Amino acid sequence: MTATAGTVEEAGAPVPRPPGTHGGARPGPWRSRLYRWDVRYSPYAFIAPFFLFFGAFGLFPLLYTGWASLHRVELAAPDHMEWVGLHNYIRLLDDAFFWNALRNTFTIGVISTVPQLLMALGLAHLLHYRLRAATFWRVALLTPYATSVAAATLVFVLLYGRDYGMVNWALGALGIGPVDWQNGTWTSQFAVSSIVIWRWTGYNALIYLAAMQAVPDELYESAALDGASRRQQFRHITVPALRPTILFTVVVSTIGATQLFGEPLLFGGAGGQKGGASHQFQTLGLYLYEQGWFNFHLGRASAVAWTMFLILLLIAAANMLIARRLRKSH
Amino acid sequence: MRRPRLPRLPHRRAPARTRAGRQLHGGPFTYAVLSLFTAGSLFPLVWTAVTASRDNARLARTPPPFWFGTRLAENAGTAWTEANMGLALLNTLFVAGTVALGTVVFCTVAGFAFARLKFRFSGALLLLTVGTMMVPPQLSVVPLFMVVAELKWTDQLQSVVLPTLVSAFGVFFMRQYLLEALPGELVEAARVDGASSLRVIWHVVFPVARPAMAVLAMLSFVQAWNDFFWPIIALTQENPTVQVALTGLGRGYVPDQSVIMAGALLGTLPLLLAFTLFGRQIVGGIMRGAVKG
Numbered sequence: 001m002t003a004t005a006g007t008v009e010e011a012g013a014p015v016p017r018p019p020g021t022h023g024g025a026r027p028g029p030w031r032s033r034l035y036r037w038d039v040r041y042s043p044y045a046f047i048a049p050f051f052l053f054f055g056a057f058g059l060f061p062l063l064y065t066g067w068a069s070l071h072r073v074e075l076a077a078p079d080h081m082e083w084v085g086l087h088n089y090i091r092l093l094d095d096a097f098f099w100n101a102l103r104n105t106f107t108i109g110v111i112s113t114v115p116q117l118l119m120a121l122g123l124a125h126l127l128h129y130r131l132r133a134a135t136f137w138r139v140a141l142l143t144p145y146a147t148s149v150a151a152a153t154l155v156f157v158l159l160y161g162r163d164y165g166m167v168n169w170a171l172g173a174l175g176i177g178p179v180d181w182q183n184g185t186w187t188s189q190f191a192v193s194s195i196v197i198w199r200w201t202g203y204n205a206l207i208y209l210a211a212m213q214a215v216p217d218e219l220y221e222s223a224a225l226d227g228a229s230r231r232q233q234f235r236h237i238t239v240p241a242l243r244p245t246i247l248f249t250v251v252v253s254t255i256g257a258t259q260l261f262g263e264p265l266l267f268g269g270a271g272g273q274k275g276g277a278s279h280q281f282q283t284l285g286l287y288l289y290e291q292g293w294f295n296f297h298l299g300r301a302s303a304v305a306w307t308m309f310l311i312l313l314l315i316a317a318a319n320m321l322i323a324r325r326l327r328k329s330h
Numbered sequence: 331m332r333r334p335r336l337p338r339l340p341h342r343r344a345p346a347r348t349r350a351g352r353q354l355h356g357g358p359f360t361y362a363v364l365s366l367f368t369a370g371s372l373f374p375l376v377w378t379a380v381t382a383s384r385d386n387a388r389l390a391r392t393p394p395p396f397w398f399g400t401r402l403a404e405n406a407g408t409a410w411t412e413a414n415m416g417l418a419l420l421n422t423l424f425v426a427g428t429v430a431l432g433t434v435v436f437c438t439v440a441g442f443a444f445a446r447l448k449f450r451f452s453g454a455l456l457l458l459t460v461g462t463m464m465v466p467p468q469l470s471v472v473p474l475f476m477v478v479a480e481l482k483w484t485d486q487l488q489s490v491v492l493p494t495l496v497s498a499f500g501v502f503f504m505r506q507y508l509l510e511a512l513p514g515e516l517v518e519a520a521r522v523d524g525a526s527s528l529r530v531i532w533h534v535v536f537p538v539a540r541p542a543m544a545v546l547a548m549l550s551f552v553q554a555w556n557d558f559f560w561p562i563i564a565l566t567q568e569n570p571t572v573q574v575a576l577t578g579l580g581r582g583y584v585p586d587q588s589v590i591m592a593g594a595l596l597g598t599l600p601l602l603l604a605f606t607l608f609g610r611q612i613v614g615g616i617m618r619g620a621v622k623g
Contacts, residue, residue: 035524042527046443047455049436050496057493058462061470068472078476119367126364129356139609140368142616143375146601148556150576151594155374157580158381158389158587166377166394202371203616210617230354251464259466262558266580285559288468293563298472305468312466 069302078298088303098304100279101287102311104189108264108283109257112193116201117249121242123201124208125234138209141202149262153195157267160191182267185280192281195263200256204249211245212238247323254315258308261285284308375602382406382592389587405592409579413593414567418575419600422555425490425571429554430547432495438543440496441504442535446517456505459498467559478564489564490571494554500546507542508535545615548608555601572597 069088071081092098127137144152159166160181168178181191215238223233239246260283265272267281273290275282282290284304292301356364383402384395409415443449444456474493483489512535520530536543558573565571567578576597579590605612 038527043443043447043449046439050440050501053496061473062465064473065469078479123367126360129354129360131356135610137364137368138613139605141371142613143605144371146552146605147598148573149558150573151598154580154590154594155378164390164392164394169393206613206616255464259468266577270581272581285468292472302472308466309469
């Protein structure tokens with residue numbers, strides 16, 4: 001075995017023969033040339049299918065959206081494009097509903113992401129104990145992830161019903177009057193956020209748990225020897241060790257929040273693209289959908305898409321700055 | 331039973347000798363909180379079934395129903411025919427299955443190339459792939475829609491399948507896995523034995539990558555099943571996926587609440603079933619993907 005390994009090393013080296021040395025001594029010149037081609041070009045064949053699809057349905061549309069955003073394009077005749085320069089963007093900045101959607105996306109993003117990640121961190125901490133039926137807890141907490149946006153939102157619409165909803169019934173039992181979850185600004189945004197929180201808390205908890213399990217036990221052991229309490233260990237060992245993971249989930253959740261679409265759409269019922277009677281929970285995703293597929297302005301929808309992208313880039317840059325600052329201070 | 335342990339006072343400074351971290355057993359508090367969250371996670375699902383088994387009149391009364399009624403089959407039947415749920419389920423099964431298969435094969439092969447083969451621009455191409463992972467899907471909807479409209483693919487399943495057939499995340503996930511699980515010597519040895527690249531893929535890469543492929547398949551399947559934004563733009567109620575059909579229900583094409591809930595239940599049940607069967611593997615997959623990602 002070792003002898004073969006030795007020859008492997010020797011034989012492996014001269015495979016990409018320098019040009020000019022004919023593979024005459026090798027078994028058949030044709031076969032060896034084929035073999036060399038195979039080695040040289042097959043990597044491209046292996047990445048080709050991915051990049052073909054990726055280019056056609058990912059990269060090309062990304063750039064083309066930018067191009068379309070500089071044109072007037074109507075839904076009825078998508079191939080008729082009229083150059084308008086930055087007009088779509090200017091219209092956007094002039095539209096009160098755009099700013100409304102931007103503000104809603106921000107507030108809903110904050111009230112769904114912050115509690116979600118904090119609860120996930122706490123849950124992960126609990127899941128990290130040695131538990132009976134450990135798998136059961138993990139699977140049960142993850143089941144909302146298997147539920148689609150549509151199915152989840154439909155149940156929550158029913159739960160938050162003004163007249164016969166279970167939430168208002170429970171509040172009534174506590175002596176709190178019925179809340180109009182759909183029509184209030186804060187209440188509707190809270191309701192939409194709760195659907196996001198419900199679906200993603202368990203998922204994030206598992207991600208934190210995975211990171212916690214990667215923290216070496218010795219750190220905890222030595223801290224315990226020094227008399228650190230469980231809470232101190234959590235604060236001074238677990239959280240710092242999880243910092244990259246926390247940053248990762250913050251970025252992912254922020255991206256998710258910026259794209260929020262299905263929950264508010266269905267929470268609004270018929271005419272959901274408006275995000276409520278007075279647009280009180282219309283997000284940027286809904287605004288884009290309304291501009292493109294209800295007002296038929298594909299060009300303006302493209303401008304909304306690129307604006308969302310720029311906002312995401314800003315957030316990513318801010319995240320990187322914060323991460324660097326944090327790294328320096330420790 | 332094991333030998334009895336000394337009772338430990340909760341919330342006091344841990345004795346110096348305790349081993350912390352995952353060694354410690356959870357106390358009653360842990361179980362109480364976990365039970366609370368588990369109940370919160372499962373309740374909306376159970377209640378979907380409860381409301382799906384009632385009639386509309388009962389849902390328009392307080393207090394809301396807490397236990398199952400008798401009309402589940404009837405409501406499900408109505409949803410099946412009126413909301414096109416039967417066709418929707420078949421369509422979704424086809425879409426999610428194809429997407430999962432395509433993602434796994436294409437991403438494994440590309441991930442292998444990035445992990446173990448040398449070629450020009452591999453670093454730059456990988457960076458490009460990872461970089462576009464954070465581009466929101468909204469950014470490509472308009473051109474995709476134009477293409478689909480141009481090709482007269484509106485309403486056809488390929489308009490949903492093709493754009494999601496590969497995933498940048500999948501390539502990255504497979505590359506990270508293969509970097510660890512597939513020793514370079516194994517590939518070289520196969521090469522020296524005269525194996526062509528396709529043989530290397532088939533006889534070396536696929537067998538080694540199988541666990542990660544299973545995980546990626548499950549994740550892509552769940553994602554494709556639940557995909558929402560693009561399908562409701564590309565498809566109509568005539569030839570829907572489950573999510574599109576549910577959107578129709580939610581927007582009042584069928585006004586009956588209990589039928590809507592029956593539809594929601596039908597659309598969720600297959601994945602819940604998969605979760606009860608493969609829950610351990612799915613959880614493991616998400617946790618593994620998390621550490622690598």
